Amino acid sequence: MSIAAAGAAPAVSADARPVAVPAVVAPRRRSRRRRASSWGWGVVAVLVAAAFAFPVYWMVNTSLLPTNEIIGPRVHFWPDQLTLRNYETAIFDQVRAPFLPALGTSLTVTFLVLVASMLFAFAGALAVTRFRFRGRRAFVLSILVVQMIPGEAMMISIFQLVDGWRLLNTVVGLGIVYLAGVLPFTLWTLRGFVNGVPVELEEAAMIDGCSRGRAFWRVTFPLLAPGLVSTGVFAFLQAWNEFMMALIIMTRPEQMTLPVWLRTFQQATRATDWGALMAGSVLVAVPVIVFFLIVQGRMTGGLVSGAVKG
Amino acid sequence: MSSTTLPAAPPSAAPAPRASRAITPARLLPWLLLAPSLAALLVVTGWPLVRMLWLSFHEYERAQLMGVPAPWVGVQNYVDTLTDPRFWTVTLRSFGLMVACVVLTITLGTLVALLLMRLGRVMRLVLSVGLLLAWAMPPLAAMLVWGWMFDTRYGVVNHTLTRLTGTSWMGHPWLIEPLQFFAVATLVIVWGAIPFVAFTLYAGLTQVPQEVLEAAQIDGAGARKRFFRIQVPYVRAIYTVLIVLSMIWDLKVFTQIFVLQGIGGVKSQTSTLGVYIYEMGMAQGHYGAASAIAVVFTVIMLVISAYYVRATVKEEEL
Amino acid sequence: MKILRFAAAGLAAALTLTACSSGSAGGTTDSTDGGSEGAEIRVWLVGTDTPDEARTYLKETFEEQNPGSTLVVQEQAWDGLVDKLTTSLSGSDSPDVVEVGNTQAPTFTSSGFFAPLDDIAEDLGGDDLLPGFVESGTWDGTFYAAPYYAGSRVVFYSQQVLGDTPVPTTLDEYVAAAKAATTDTHSGVWFPGQDWYNMLPFVWENGGFIAEQDGEEWKAGFSSEGGIAGLQQVQDLFQNASKAPKDGDETNLQVPFCEGTTTFLSAPSWIKWSILAEADADVPGCPETFGADLHAFPLPGKDGGAAQVFAGGSNVAVAAKSANPDLAKEALTIMLSDEYQTILAENGLIPAKVSLADALPDDEITAAAAAAAANARLTPATPRWGDVEAQKVIQDALVRIAQGEDVTAVAEDLDSTIESILNG
8 A cells, every 4th residue: 555645744753842833923023125025925825826726726627618628629728618517427427336335435434544543543652652561662663664665565465365354345344454554654653743742741740640541631632633633634645545455455336435436437448538537536636625624724733743853 | 573463353352461470450551552553553564564575485476366376486586576677677767756756845845835934824825725735636636637737639738838839739748758757757746745845844944933043134144044054953853754754655656657657658668666566466467576576675665764764763762 | 241241250260260279178067056046146347348238138138037136237447457357356256257358368267267168168159159269268278268249440431531532452552541641730540659459450461470489489570570561651650640649549539530630540340439429428429520421441451351450359257256156157148148149249249159240230330340350360379468468568669669769679679578478
């Protein structure tokens, strides 16, 4: 499984401190010259933003145009002949695998992986940071090394494993595979965050009469929220985007995940319907964008906490 | 890995360390906490890993999937891999792509982060939304869109270039010629990777105390000097992580290359290591050979990241 | 219809010639006792070639003959088919009946992925089955994959575009006519860079070959004298007669035709339906304009007649791990029945049984397809051939030729790659 396109940074240094990052750091005192130059920077910012957003815009634009205009001599820079037909084709076309079951499968798998990976990784991160036991170092090292193995070579063995459990074409089977795929990174990241919260804080709370568990829950846990968000984003992206394992584990059309469903649009023997393909891409991308917008504010702050030398 | 072995079942029974005679709840607790992750990893990652090693010493082809016993071939798969010029070409190509992508990602990511620092609230929001959109695009969907933009006949890129340059770019195939293929691939990879790097660096840079920067400014340090002398040292740890991660991710890049090849690249001239392993194993059924390549690849990765791994080990000793 | 029957018989004969006698050993009757009643049989068809009418017929007939059981048809993509079948067929949730490309069949028959069909070979059609496809589906004397249908490529043209120019009768005339019709914006022939099926006739007609077995070793023949000559002709077309993308594949072939920007279009005969698609279809064709006077002829050979073209088509087999092999075989028997194959034939696909050629529609395009099929040839019969296709080595080489690289150098590269795969 590829661990590319991640959504979080792991912490690196044990003595790092988590710092709450203010969402907006207002620059103090602005000279007149700076104000003038800030205009220039504003223009640059808009250009850069447009460059990054353009492919997304182009996807939406194409998805709203009729097919004969898409593959025609003229390029339409905005949907001047607006149609929803591509979405109709993408969602209801009988020839391909159905959209709604694919959406259901993807949502279920992603939710399962998100919840399970955060619980597992959180518990695991506590174990390796708050306790000293034999094998701890080996474990930490191995979750680092595991991330360097190219997953493509393990696909066949993982397939046989899931097959052996008779879990092919099940959400649980795929979910377990994804969970194991994201755990090394999520555990690694959370470990950094937990490390960043000084034990002394908990100990102080314990002196005040809290039990160890309670002290942790009241003091440390709230400080970990950004870390949990970061790892959650990572798990979400992995489970939502992965398609090579999904392709071989979910072979029944009614069990496909969205990326596999999206791949069914391209058929070597059939004309590529770019409009429907782009409409399908929009449908796959929208939930992620919504998710990002929800966690956005917390995410940017959370990314860095463990890793700053304070 | 650890002194315990776990049942293959999903996490429920937490194993006790067998070394200790007196099992106290306190000793059990870390294992209880670790059990779910450990179980999942041992079974779904550990076992395939062991099997990958096993496969790499056997001749394992499609027939073996159907139950034919796999003959032991010793180190033959490794000999074949290391003497195959294709393997070295692919490795060099992967490194070239990785270096280009990492350098561009980190440089441009830094510039975008600095830009974010300079902006007022509104403009920062605008830029953030642009970056977020790029970041949130699922790689498969993103690749399909990029493939469509670079389409030979109807692509917006050829269309725009024709307009800008005055000469006709219509019908220019971007993906055939390997250098152009990798230019497109690099563009797409960097486009997808910058938001993460920029946001992370930005969050780090906001931690640099304003007073220090202002003091330096009063002392006459220019923006450049302030950046290299003050800001960079402050976020050095972040840079280390970002660079190591980018290196690992870009070396392992799969989706982007795989999908682009499907749209129109010449496979034999554009495969990177991940795609090559997939081709060898899943596509052609030489699972033993593919496993050997993966093992060699992993060793190379370990060598590259040795510094980072060593630092981690040291840190764990504390 | 005599011509058609003759043509189909010719196809049969041609495909027999390439066959090196598949000694039909009757043994290996491993007829696993069938599964329970009330099972679900999953049939994997690839691409959209099988018409809906046939799918419905299959489902209804099967469920009528096997009360309580159901049959579902699931459509797969050609792209990545071998990868997906390899895992699916080896797993516990295997589909029961699968279609594979005829050139891909040896990959699976040689590794035990399909159940032997010797015990029902007679019910499926016996000697009436297309022999070349029977050979693709036979491994080591055991019959694993039955022919499903065959197809071939024809050259389409629109009379209003071709004008008074006579239809070419030899391959050289065809190349000359295509080049003569080419302008800055108009293609004489639409030839995308990856379209290797259209390249093969040039190699074969000039005396080249793909690969031949020489003792234990395979020897590839693109860099043989005839191979080079053929590829040079192909390069000539790429450079001087085609405005198609040099990296393009065979998708959207109807588009340039419907724009009227190409004189000839060499394509599978089913492209006809894309050209004639109504304006309100998902991907509209042009039945009113350039499709209004649609014609086709078989690609002419070096010395006249029909050229040797690639015999495309499919085999169909029962998965070795099917949970209900007996029911699966019944479904397969229906797919090879006269009624089912007649439906395929009526839709322009060359049926798996030689005796059903009569059912092919009586029109110019089908006649051209049948004439082309009569001279059709196959890719090398080795399980490794599937790897050559999966790696797209021929497409890659062809793209380089389309770009104008030296033909001899590319052909030598290609041959050494093919040999390393086939002999590896």
